[in-house]
Amino acid sequence: AQKITQTQPGMFVQEKEAVTLDCTYDTSDPSYGLFWYKQPSSGEMIFLIYQGSYDQQNATEGRYSLNFQKARKSANLVISASQLGDSAMYFCAMREAGGQAGTALIFGKGTTLSVSS
Amino acid sequence: GAGVSQSPRYKVAKRGQDVALRCDPISGHVSLFWYQQALGQGPEFLTYFQNEAQLDKSGLPSDRFFAERPEGSVSTLKIQRTQQEDSAVYLCASSLVPGAGNTIYFGEGSWLTVV
Numbered sequence: 001a002q003k004i005t006q007t008q009p010g011m012f013v014q015e016k017e018a019v020t021l022d023c024t025y026d027t028s029d030p031s032y033g034l035f036w037y038k039q040p041s042s043g044e045m046i047f048l049i050y051q052g053s054y055d056q057q058n059a060t061e062g063r064y065s066l067n068f069q070k071a072r073k074s075a076n077l078v079i080s081a082s083q084l085g086d087s088a089m090y091f092c093a094m095r096e097a098g099g100q101a102g103t104a105l106i107f108g109k110g111t112t113l114s115v116s117s
Numbered sequence: 118g119a120g121v122s123q124s125p126r127y128k129v130a131k132r133g134q135d136v137a138l139r140c141d142p143i144s145g146h147v148s149l150f151w152y153q154q155a156l157g158q159g160p161e162f163l164t165y166f167q168n169e170a171q172l173d174k175s176g177l178p179s180d181r182f183f184a185e186r187p188e189g190s191v192s193t194l195k196i197q198r199t200q201q202e203d204s205a206v207y208l209c210a211s212s213l214v215p216g217a218g219n220t221i222y223f224g225e226g227s228w229l230t231v232v
Contacts (some may be wrong), residue, residue: 037222044223045160045208045223045226049221050220057154103165103173105150105210107159109159110158110159
């Protein structure tokens with residue numbers, strides 16, 4: 001079964017508007033972390049935001065916020081005030097505690113975001 | 118160094134050739150990961166080290182793939198007898214300590230093309 005599901009292959013948004021990128025996950029481990037990464041065409045994987053399974057509040061980092069709905073197992077990324085430089089591939093990822101060592105980070109298939117002026 | 122460093126950045130290999138890809142994690146980082154990313158796809162997990170111990174190699178696609186981290190810092194991913202389907206970006210990543218909540222930092226990747 002897929003652990004991370006991103007159902008939007010592509011999203012389009014106008015500059016200065018907000019956009020939500022969807023992510024659902026599947027795990028039976030009560031302790032896990034959820035991550036969002038941005039990958040521009042250059043290929044570098046840039047860390048954006050992190051949400052822990054026990055965190056009470058939704059994570060925020062500047063223009064990025066994570067809409068964490070634990071019961072629905074969703075962790076959507078919200079980008080406010082989109083900029084042209086936000087155009088990139090966005091990946092949702094999860095890491096389970098799996099004991100002391102933790103497990104590998106597992107990625108979804110990604111969403112391509114295109115921001116237009 | 119300041120970030121995860123990978124070399125070579127670009128490699129063209131003839132089919133059947135062996136290749137070695139190097140990863141220098143962020144200094145002091147205990148966990149190290151290798152991923153394979155095909156064009157337009159998400160990264161696929163290959164293998165995971167905690168210090169020098171290879172804790173998980175379940176993602177290695179065949180016995181032609183081998184990874185090591187002998188001294189718990191630099192890691193090498195070796196691909197023997199390369200095939201065209203091995204063409205991909207190979208990403209290395211590291212995190213300071215194990216555990217679900219620790220940020221994982223990626224290198225820029227090694228772009229492998231097998232011709």
